Amino acid sequence: MNPELHNQLANSFENKFIFFILLLIIIFQIIFGFLILYSSEEIGSNYLKRSGFFAIVIGFLAIFILGITNLNLPGQQEKVIYGCTNEAAINYNLSATIDDGSCKYNSKN
Template sequence: MKSTKFSLILLLAFFAAIFSITSCGDDDAEVKGCTDEQSENYNASANTDDGSCVYARDKFIGDFVGSFDCPGALAGVIKSDSSYTFTILEDVDTEAGPNDIVVKFAVKLELIPNAVPVELKGTVSGNVLTIDNYSYTIAGFIPATFDATIVYNDANDTISGDIALMSDAYGNDVCSMNAKKQ
């Protein structure tokens, strides 16, 4: 009888040990991946960030060369027959989100020999860059407000869209831009 009780206790201890070994470990397994919910490749299962996050803005970052045409009120002010370089950078403002960017380009004016820098801030969602009611003073004396929707084309690495420029001094115009990534 003693050996039966001992065998029964030993058997229960054995099953308890096996049960505890098989139930541990899986819950704490490391899963590497992108842990930022604002990225395009967020992995909800990941518990360790591996630096692989990709943001919508990434495809826009770089230099694009192309045209900037203002056919309306600004036709005599902005040169449309020139080649333009649009430099798009990550917005490093401390309050900027991961898809906020800065669009820099130099507007070529008819009356000023040197190109005048313009710096606009926007946000990217998917393949669309939006600049919403952004105020900027061109050349230090032309206050203007900009609205834009610029689309990135994956097939040929181009951007195109319309930039609405509103200026009390020179009028309003909708300028079109088309450019290829360099």
């Protein structure tokens, strides 16, 4: 297997794993926030009610941010384009993501 492809697959797996762990933590935070919010009504503490409400809001905000920043979900992976990635070369390819060793340079006499 191509080492570059192996690294991309490993990074993709790590990113997905971290994403789902963070998502689980945030979901538990939201559930905990609802528990605080509804149990605090019996106690009558305004502080606990505010804490539960803010835990819920922050949890939903964190899910929104995770959804925006996680770019390595299946189907959204970066395309691999081989070509010359050296800007000093005459055949520089702006779209290339992996240098394939095809760069050509002007030879000055």
